[in-house]
Amino acid sequence: MSTRLLPLLAFIGLALLLFIGVRMNSGKDNSAIPSPLIGKSAPQFVLPVLNKPEVMVKTDDLKGLPYLLNVWGSWCPACQVEHPVITRLAESGKIRVIGYNYKDEAEAANKWLQQFGNPYDLILVDEPGRAALDWGIYGAPETFLVDAAGIVRWKHVGPITPEIIEQEILPLLESVQ
């Protein structure tokens, strides 16, 4: 009798583990494979500023305060979806939001900003998408949280929602400050 109970006991252990696994997963975004950058220094780039191609910004220039790097393009419908959310976050003044204009044309980007508003402190332009490779960016929208010391703390693929801001960005921001 006892040996025949063994499979059942083993399964109970397994089921318990899986249950905890499911519970841990609720509320967090499962589709995102954590970026290998997290916990490391933000990759170096030198990128021009939108409409001021003579001004070049280095990754290190952004240090000092935490910032949110928001990858977007005028060609990206999902960026429109998250844009009001990003705008509200930027207006709240809780964090600097830096735009990363990805594989886009200046004219189209400006038109888009006129139409939907420009919440960004600064917009960097990566038209060829070369620097994006180092960041592991493979589409838009993607968003990174980088702390004051220039360490990448968090990455999100897909549109930002108010829940993500409440549950992930703000708590994390508090913990790094």
Next chain:
Amino acid sequence: MIPELGQISLILSLLVAILMASIPLWGAHANNKSLMQTARPLAHAQLFFIVVAFALLTYSFTVHDFSVAYVQKNSNSLLPFAYQISAVWGAHEGSLLLWIMILAIWTSAVAIFSKQLPETVIARVLAVMGMISIGFIAFTLFTSNPFARAFPVAPEGVDLNPLLQDPGLIFHPPLLYTGYVGFAVAFAFAIAALLDGKLDAQWIRWSRPWTNIAWAFLTLGIALGSFWAYYELGWGGWWFWDPVENASFMPWLVGAALIHSQAVTEKRGSFKSWTLLLAIAAFSLSLLGTFLVRSGVLTSVHAFASDPERGLFILSFLIIVVGGSLVLFAVRAPSKDAGQPFTAYSRETLLLLNNLLLTAAAAMVLIGTLFPLLADTLKLGKISVGSPYFGFLFTLLMLPLVMLLPFGPLTRWQSDQASKSVKLLLPWAVLALVAGGISFFFWPGGGIKTVAGVIAAIWILLGTFAFVRTRFKNSGSRFTAEMAGMMSAHLGVGIFFFGVLMTESLSIEKDVAAKPGSNFSLRGYDFRFDGVEKVEGPNYIADRGTVIIKNGDKVIATLHPEKRMYASGGNSMTEAAINSKLHRDLYVALGEPLDDKGSWALRLYVKPFIRFIWLGTLLMAIGGFVVSFDKRFKRRNAAEANP
């Protein structure tokens, strides 16, 4: 209107499944013949409603009905026709519908091909399959409805994931699911036997071909997935120990063990409880696989869009099905093995070892797959258990399996002399070792792995032929389909290990920065990069490279690796280009552009004998199919039904 009809049809199939799970079971309990006889017509009715639902969803794809949320998310008006069909099972909701349909097909097939079985058995078996059906149809309807509408209607579909726009992906899920779901038959038989309280050799004999067919399909499904990963992902690998790969591999290993233990139980009456447990385990692991893939508990390249609600639903279902069967097993499994006794050296012992090694391998994969989750739960941090763990333990467990394999068929049931088998196989073992020694000098740099691959392949090859030889020498012995299938599968194992070990030890790869016109030499092959041009496909634009491969002055191949950007946006896709011969693959994948002058990062591989991996799996699958056509599975059943 059409999607609503599909939905109604699916709801009706759920009602039918509920009837099928209850009425025949009650009939079997009360010994009421007319109630039991409802099982077969209900099985066919269920299949009918599910096929209608499936056909209507397919129809919505072909007419680009983007008001259906699932169609909108997984199709696009530019999508080629073949992929409009395969897009039906291209994501979570639709692939569940495919799962259900395949289960219904198996159920109907059981209903048709079970004429010789006692009515109570078939009533119980179909009822158990009905219960599984209920779980999955309810799961689909309540958490993952493929027919749900989305308003406002989007003018254009998002597109099928470009990774899935590939012929390999048309067939991979149906084959895989046919395998997974096929284990439900053996499972249902085990449950029926436990409910009945006695395990008849005749039922085991009857369920054997089903297990073999399911296992063969699973083999094909996994092999096709591995082949697809090889040429589509551009990493040059064929197996990554990814959680989802593991999820399909565990039932495969247990299924292989089950095939062998069923043979023992049928022929000798031994290992009854063990066979029952394996039948439960094979299907439970299929369910576990479904859970792991769709709950998002583990991170994987295969993960479907998942949410915790779905995870909880499947977990509850898993607990009911697996927990319930194991409780039943604990209470009702035969307490003593009533089989015929056997000695320390006998075919029974060897098959027991086979079973232990295969199930240990499955347990090893299970632990490796779930360990990251356990570590995360215990706050040990996020870790991933990679190929070092799996590779090492797997080699450790498969080594004795390969060594013992040729002994199995040559050894008699009940009792045999070890010295006899050893004497018979010794010359072949020596030959295999000599061949291994030669290979050490023939492929310098291959090292121990190459030698092991050659020895394993030749040992299994010759050992299997030694079996055929003794079979034909004993003039009285017949050569059955069962033996032919066994031979094919065993040869497949040898060829598979040969392919794996040779590829692992002799492959070379080179990452190069290639200017147009530049040459690279790799193991005697000369790769010339001729630049990249833009080409347009039906729904993508591609950077298409040209690489000319020469051996000396002879042009062997002109390859065109591609990097595709699909019109619907998203990530770019690598299409590796491969020139393939039985003894080697030449493989070129396009990386990233490096400058404005046409330079690209290229990845070049020479992979010796990699085709043997899939050739071996193909032989195993063929073996599984051939065994199931053995005449004895039919004849003796008929003979016993009319004594």
